[in-house]
Amino acid sequence: MIRKLLIANRGEIACRIIKTARRLGVATVAVYSDADADALHVQLADEAVRLGPAPAKESYLVIDKVIAAAQQTGADAIHPGYGFLSENAAFCRACDSAGIIFVGPPAGAIEAMGSKSAAKRIMEDAGVPLVPGYHGNNQNADILEGHAQRIGYPILLKAAAGGGGKGMRRVDKAGEFHEALEAAKREAMNAFGDDLMLLERYVVNPRHVEIQVFCDNHGGGVYLFERDCSVQRRHQKVVEEAPAPGMSEELRARMGEAALRAAHAIGYVGAGTVEFLLDASGAFYFMEMNTRLQVEHPVTEMITGQDLVSWQLAVAAGDPLPLQQDDLSILGHAFEVRIYAEDPDNDFLPATGTLVRHQPPQETESVRVDTGVQSGDEISVHYDPMIAKLICHGRTRKEALVKLDRALQQYQIAGVRHNIEFLRRVINHKAFVSGRVSTHFIEDYEADVLRPDRELTPLKCAAIAGYLSEREARDLRGAAPAADPHSPWHSGGNWRSGLAATRRHTIEYHGRHAEITFTAEGAAVRWQCNDMSGEIRVLPGHELALVDGRRVGFIGVDTAEGGTVFIDGTQVEFKVLPPDIGESGDQAHGLDAPMNGTIVALLVEPGTQVEKDQPLLVMEAMKMEHTLRAPAAGTVEQFFCAAGELVDGGSLLIDFAVSDGEA
Structure with a gap:
């Protein structure tokens, strides 16, 4: 019987394993990186040990640190979860050497299936049906392309050491092969430290x-x-x-x-x-x-x-x-x-x-x-x-x-x-x-x-108006001076001297702008947006509202640029735009980072003239590669990043000049 279990993972799988261990009376040890110091799996475990900085290669993937954490806490078993070290034969052997139970298969089984090409040969001998393909070790690009021609397009490039869709590319024709191979090899090396590729016939509609x-x-x-x-x-x-x-x-x-x-x-x-x-x-x-x-x-x-x-x-x-x-x-x-x-x-x-x-x-x-x-x-x-x-x-x-x-x-x-x-x-x-x-x-x-619902319906407009009215009232109450807390001017309600309280905001919903006007009359809020109008009354507790007399669920949440309202099973996420005061400037042509990530490679030199959709830069985020392509024919004038650099989402990466007639 296992008495104390260290979980060499994080997130939902660590929490899920802790749940069963707790039911069985098994003590648990969590491990964490600096980014996960306050994570839920750390809070749920009986003990927790810091492994190192946020990058997984400096914390969760360091075998010696995980083994030391188990020894330090007296854990007699380690559950690897999935991902990270779960299919790492060296980690399994390290557990065996330390006298710690590895909750998983023997190292030999991990190695047998760790290489997709070797696994194919074992399965063939065992009488398990295989997809036609190439599983050899000769990784010369031209040789691989020849095998692709023999197998017949479309083919699938797969990282031999991989999983989870990483290092995988579908290739539909010969002209795409070399670019897809290079990208798949880069991604495989980054994810698994091994860029050996295998080829398979792409089974249509499987x-x-x-x-x-x-x-x-x-x-x-x-x-x-x-x-x-x-x-x-x-x-x-x-x-x-x-x-x-x-x-x-x-x-x-x-x-x-x-x-x-x-x-x-x-x-x-x-x-x-x-x-x-x-x-x-x-x-x-x-x-x-x-x-x-x-x-x-x-x-x-x-x-x-x-x-x-x-x-x-x-x-x-x-x-x-x-x-x-x-x-x-x-x-x-x-x-x-x-x-x-x-x-x-x-x-x-x-x-x-x-x-x-x-x-x-x-x-x-x-x-x-x-x-x-x-x-x-x-x-x-x-x-x-x-x-x-x-x-x-x-x-x-x-x-x-x-x-x-x-x-x-x-x-x-x-x-x-x-x-x-x-x-x-x-x-x-x-x-x-x-x-x-x-x-x-x-x-x-x-x-x-992949067709989002971008229409502003009466229900969504009512939700936005009700939320903005409640938020403004809350802000007003928060700003009330302590010396005069009972003044009707600071009540946060809708009372005004001799007139109704009318507000007007320009909002953005899924990239579309609209002007919404609402007038608070007592507890009710009358609103108008485009050619729509109606009434909403947010009930005490803010978990219910009456929309034109219909009772629905209602929760509003502040966000950095506006708010999110959950109403009647629908999420309404919007921005409140600042007033237009007439200031505008020319926007430089450029490409921004679509998310936080690491620059993997710059694919062209500054000054290069490129065609529309030509790959310019590769970045990696959350274990996946993403290629930024030219939005039009033009010239890459300057890069504002370098390979290996960590960049923030929205930051300018490339100064790009669109060719005349292409803008």
Whole structure:
């Protein structure tokens, strides 16, 4: 039995592991970087040890520091979570050398699956179906291009040591190959310290179906059914569900047995996931095996009624599996969505900032929230931008989907851009509702799911007017002099001597400007915006409002440039623009940093004439590369940054002159 567990990770996975450990009576030790000194996982653990500065390579990824923290606190086991050191064979061996239980597979199994090319050869010998491709060590660019021609476009470049969509590029034609290869190699080296690439045929319109396997040290092994993870952006999963829609019992058994063959072929122990591509004919192909617990494991827990972290701790302690294959069954349906700090309207660029408000929906037996943040926390550039995972369970797929949509409406986040509205568009799309999913889902339905609701409706205008009226009254009360606290002039109410209180503001909503006028009459606020008008009355406590007589939920939050209002399941985020006093100047042509990040490479020299969309600069943020391209034909006159430099979002990076006739 494990008595004290150090969790070599952070965020929601550390919090989730602590939850199970606490239920089992296992003491916990958190580790943290300087950026996470006040993080939720540090607060929840029984003990916590500082590892070092914010960058992961100086803290969470330093094996010696993690081992020392375990020894210092007397931890007899380490759970690596996922990411960071979870699939690092050297870390596993370091735990063994220190006499500390590693909650995961043996080092040999990690190494066998750590190289995608080596894994392909092992799977081929084990009789697991493979996608046609090239998995060799010759990395000459021309040789690789030749293999791409042989396999046939489109092809997929994948980092042999990678995962999570990093170091991965789709190439549709020969003319794109070399640029994609260079970018994939750079990203792979930055993420994994290894730029070995493999090539695979890009299976058109596949589904991404993965099998959860579990093995013990006594020769036992089971599969806990499948998860469909097809809805992805940038090769990273966004929506997962279990079981997979349309899966027959016969196909489920074939895939489960193939996954177990894969696990047994490498002497696997613990929780693992075998990922397959599934085409419309029912043929499936091995992609990779993740030798760790997966981000999406909660949907499997929901449909099996099992705690997979509890299983991990038992197996790591030498116990046999708690259940055998015949003991397992599927109970209903579950969905998981990943809530990210990112901007779906701007190519899903990660967002940073302070979580002014983070209010998840109420957890129940069928609604679960796995998160590692709370209101006031900072979403920094140093780590993955995931805010939380929302998991919902129902007796049927339809019921689970209804619960998920309702929970997303109740989820309130202010202070950073996020993807909740995008997720709602995805799960409510008629193709998704009917179970027609593929890894191209977002691209196929881009016009529907990437179309934000930018219209100012009467409800949204009422929300803004009610919030601004309440905020101005609050500010007035705060400014009241202590010497005359009872003066009606400082009451913060709407009383005026002989006239109604009328205000006018210019607001910006999703890039569009509008003038909103509101008149406070007692507790009611009459408003007008464009050709719309109405009335709102914010009730005491500010959690309810009457909008033209209809009672709705209402919460308003201050932000740096304006406010965010949550009203009737809709989030209204707006800016209040300063008055136009007639001062304006010419704006220089230039390219700003779309987010906080690190400059990876400058791709042209100052003075270079470039074409529209030509790559100019590569930057990295939150473990992903982003390429800035020329907005038009023109000249790169000057760079205001250098490779390796950390830059703030919005800072000017390039002085760019547009060619005559292109502006």
